[in-house]
């Protein structure tokens with residue numbers, strides 16, 4: 001689609017709306033923040049990395065409101081809510097980290113807790129922070145970023161469990177609050193060209209998973225391809241009757 005056509009079709013779909021995007025300093029979160037803003041929205045851009053936020057803010061402009069925060073910190077959700085300065089319309093729970101593909105025999109407690117804290121508990125705490133005001137407003141779109149690792153084994157055990165957990169969180173919120181105007185959906189990206197880091201820290205995992213992944217993966221996506229799907233689910237018009245789904249955005253990897 002040409003830029004002009006896209007601009008005409010989508011230019012105002014998020015106008016007047018505020019979104020919180022976590023991990024908005026890099027990769028999928030950055031591309032999503034940019035698209036939400038291009039299409040009229042205002043983004044509370046959360047990241048643990050101040051330099052990444054500063055760089056993006058300088059490029060994107062005043063609708064990208066940078067908030068340096070660790071979503072796992074006790075005060076993280078409250079700090080983000082204060083920066084938003086009121087109810088939000090859209091929550092993109094995107095910040096996440098990898099686990100070096102460690103299988104359970106090589107897993108230490110610190111890695112388990114860190115990965116579960118960022119990838120799953122962090123998402124739960126932000127939903128809990130923002131849901132009451134969404135319920136009061138009678139609408140809200142939540143998009144949680146899960147992973148192909150919730151559909152097939154292509155990461156370590158901590159990451160795999162965290163991303164399966166994201167699907168449970170997504171579906172539970174959808175079931176409980178759908179009738180009150182909340183849509184809660186998840187995206188399962190395949191491989192995407194970002195800074196997340198996909199190094200094997202386990203020889204067992206490299207030997208067992210490496211060849212299978214190489215044979216089945218359709219290749220790496222651009223972050224913008226994910227942003228389009230995330231913005232679709234965030235859009236109350238386009239995705240008005242979509243609630244509780246897991247949308248694989250993986251070039252068909254999950255059917256291989």
Ligand SMILES: NC(=O)c1ccc[n+]([C@@H]2O[C@H](COP(=O)([O-])OP(=O)(O)OC[C@H]3O[C@@H](n4cnc5c(N)ncnc54)[C@H](O)[C@@H]3O)[C@@H](O)[C@H]2O)c1
Pocket residue numbers: 022023024025026027028029046047048049052069070071072094095096097098118145146147148149188189190191192193194195196197
């Ligand atoms: N890249 C892939 O191949 C891929 C595949 C499937 C799922 N995902 C998921 O997509 C999401 C986005 O990842 P990405 O690939 O764009 O990675 P990325 O590393 O490029 O971006 C993630 C951002 O999250 C930030 N972040 C990390 N921990 C944080 C914390 N505690 N608090 C606040 N911010 C924090 C990082 O600073 C970084 O800027 C993650 O949830 C990841 O698991 C990525």
